[in-house]
Amino acid sequence: MKIVLSGAALAVAVAAPASAQEMSMPPMPGMEMPAPAHHDMAAMDGMMGDGRSAAASGTSRLPAEDKMQGLHIMAGDWMLMAHGYAWGAVTDQGGPRGANKAYVQSMAMVEAGRPIGPGVDLTLRTMLSLDPLMGERGYPNLFATGETAHGVPLVDRQHPHDLFMELSARIDVAAGPGKLFVYGGLPGEPALGPSAFMHRGSARFLAEAPITHHWFDSTHITFGVVTAGYATKLWQIEASAFNGREPGENRWNIETGALDSWSVRATVTPSAHWAGQVSYGYLRHPEKAHPGENEGRLTASVSYAGSGLDVTAGFSRKDRLPGRALTAWFGEATYVLAGPHAIFGRIENVDNDELFETDPASPLHDRAFGVTKVTGGYSYTLPLGNALSVALGGQVSVYSKPKALEAAYGDAPVSGTLFAKLMLGR
Template sequence: MAALMHDGVSGTSRLPAAGPPMAGLHVMAGDWMLMAHGYGWGVYTDQGGPRGRDEGFVESMAMLMAARPVGDGGKLQLRAMFSAEPLMGDRGYPNLFATGETAGGRALIDRQHPHDLFMELSARLDLPVAPGLTGFLYVAPVGEPALGPSAFMHRPSARLNPDAPITHHWFDSTHIAFGVMTAGLSGRHWQAEASVFTGREPDEDRWDIERPRFDSWSLRATWLPDEHWSASLSYGRIESPEVLHVGEDEGRLVASIAYAAPGFTATAGWSRKQRIPGRALQAGFVEGNWAIRPRHNLFGRVELVDNDELFPEGDPLHGRPFTVGKATLGYAYELPLGRAAALALGGAGSAYAKPDRLDAAYGRTPLSFSLFAKLTLGQPAGLR
């Protein structure tokens, strides 16, 4: 069954083969391998400082996959991914220093937007083209182009972190694009691919499927030297991604590296977002998850980002870039619920670095914490 599944579940990205397999329920139906995967988070967060808010919310994702052999050595995979996050409202949830997308026609600041009902609807066909060489085609009315690392909710290094990265819109904001086509070649230790896709980020109607435009493109090269490592370099030219900045395109250069070994996973990345026309803004992150003992996990993330969207129009600091950082450390205890599910209980705390110029808006030393319960379909590798 495993041979039918790819070592990544985020568009066509590749994760280290030694990483933990995705938790889920598997069933064989003739030549088809069927898999159901999903999770739901119940989170209470208290984001510190004058701009912070305390709030409870629910994050969720459900994925259905079907895969089967095709021809002589080929395979077909169908994938559908959904989220109930539109139910939380268009303002999403508090996340200090996070920006991107809109609610009520206004830019979201210090909040993480909800994801759409349709996160992915895709088909992928892999066919051998020469000894040790496979060609593939990925087509998705809703999907993810070949740009950046695996989206944060699919990275094993972030699987127990309840916070979306504040660098999300520098690395993986294209993970829900309405219209994607990717073609590529993969060998044993490498993959090269190109995508055309819709650059505009999802609008505020989180329930629909938007019209594809195929107005943007990206290229990505991935190197997998062994089962423990995966490194990628990608570039994307994105047309008018932000609805409030019509006519402002983006050139995004992203490098990332992931490592996996039994009980430990980590990912690091750097991104340069060039506004066209406009300035260049950089971001970086390092994150990891360490199973220190069976059922006991430590996780964390450190981020640094240049952000010029922290103040709304009309504010004297609107459009000014500031370099801000966030460091998160957390713990989670996992326990199996029968054979079909697992529950993780934990919490995380975050501290921030920022210029003194931001003290009036954010306070001198804002601190945040979150408590959560995460229910997962299937059982993580450490609990099996």
């Protein structure tokens, strides 16, 4: 079950028994945690990965070396995993259309798995977020678009995520060299795109959502999805039926709708260090701001993890049906240096025709502009006992854009963000 950590979830996690184990960054000298018994570790490996892939959002796969930071706990036949953070940030987005804000992002995820028969495993996942507390308009994020607040399209803002990010169940059945699986969620995540950005090790300390979010992984909160597939250590193929509509403005509720959209995805994991995926989805009426428009979305991405380095890169083509085709690409990386130090960055480019969505009278309305955003930053992680850690850091972003955007965005806007990220595990 995936959960975005609330204060209560953090309190439960802090009280976890001594058998809890870190899932991600190597422990700092003198801070090693005791490992669980051998049979417990074997159960964990069986439920959370296969030696080549690691748990990620929905049914997506990441390299086994890109392990989600958090705690593992054995409770009888159940293997529990808890993951989460509370991320305080202060941002100053530059230029005339920029804004300032102090805000908190949060996520708590709990996953529970156990065998329920010979060769049959059950996994339950819940993920929650208190992001709705930051307000309907989310936080400033220059050149980001997608979804609405008070009926108005969000431009240069990142929308808050819903309280219920995932409530799902999955059954795996051994079949030949691999497993057949069925996954369902309300909400859940269809087989489309790479793992959501908040679960990628390459984005571990990047404090802002990608401006390419609605090209790659915006379906990570889908109110109604069923996925079936087959997975081996080397590859996975899957298909989903899901509700193509993006979440509504009420971020506290659970929505329902017809499973009117579909997607297919193929993933390959040639080693514990590499994972790649190609996917295509047909989304019916995904965006409230574009009524009557459907979308065909093609994505491809590759991830690498090893020796303290996590990297993800991807390309996407979004076809409005009817309408134009818009492309996007990104590359992001986090490198953990000696001890608590880490450097990170992201470069992304997007063709966006929604930058003047709220001004139909503008001559730039409904025009597509290619924008590039480059972000770099540094973080320092401090352990807080055996269950928590806090990362202190900051990042700076610069942009490349057409001259036609200078009147609205300024000549050379620069954005800066400082953050403190309280994390479960260390």
